[in-house]
Amino acid sequence: MTDTLSDMLHDDGFEVAGRRFTSRLLVGTGKYKDFEETKLAIEASGAEIVTVAVRRVNLSDPSQPMLVDYVDPKVYTYLPNTAGCFDADSAVRTLRLAREAGGWDLVKLEVLGDQKTLYPNITETLLAAELLVKDGFKVMVYTNDDPIVAKRLEDMGCVAVMPLGSLIGSGLGIQNPVNIRLIKESLSVPVLVDAGVGTASDAAIAMELGCDGVLMNTAIAQAKDPIRMARAMKLAIEAGRLSYQAGRMPKKLYADPSSPLSGLI
């Protein structure tokens, strides 16, 4: 590629909490067959930010391999999450431990409502976000696709807002593109679709709506070939972003020939 062309196609990435990331794909590290597969899939995805969970150490076998031995926290930005927390108190407690374990304050907050839908509990999410922001955390927050709530979270000081595309782990794609676009349009902080992506085209749609990035786990980890799917997601994110920047052609009701009609024999 010539220098001019590569300049024209260059993507600056996105900035969160004062740090710039080139990859717009963020990936989870759960549900893989083993650490080796986790490592390869993350590499194939090109992700720079990976989400991790905080759990009790298994004291009966402390020598078992740890995630940090395969996914180097010096290479990847660990984003500790509060997966499995159903109230503000346990979410805040978990992230305080995570900050001590990792030594950084960029975190992902999610407070869930119930086991069946894993839908966010917004009242508890707001409560936890307030406490965490006050405590100096940089909070990336998982939320529903309500533009008013998204704006409120930004106003409270969250550094990124991450609405769901559809239910966690459902793979149903972007169910409410209208709201996702409304959220993106009304916020200044990065908006990332979190949850619901099932396949590469879903990720492209999220990016075509103008989102700054996408966070996913199950779509890659539970694909038949996670490493190939990780690469597919990387390409879909890039394609979707380029497509958004390029600006799509207008939709028309009838055909419009691509070849000129004049000069027909």
Place this chain on the structure above:
Amino acid sequence: MKITLNGESRTVDDGSTVNSLLLGLGLDPRKVAVERNREIVPKSQYAEVALAEGDVLEIVHFIGGGSHD
């Protein structure tokens, strides 16, 4: 003395510190975080914080996890 460690009752030597507990368990202090009676123990204080009878400790680390599990 008796303490509660990750939800289980354990007996540790009198005079134990957070640091000696971690080393005794075979854990790398750099890879974990410790909460004692719901308060975070800063890594820099592992060697100084002495355990007391009835302490409730949580030792956690990062695991694969993701969006949501």
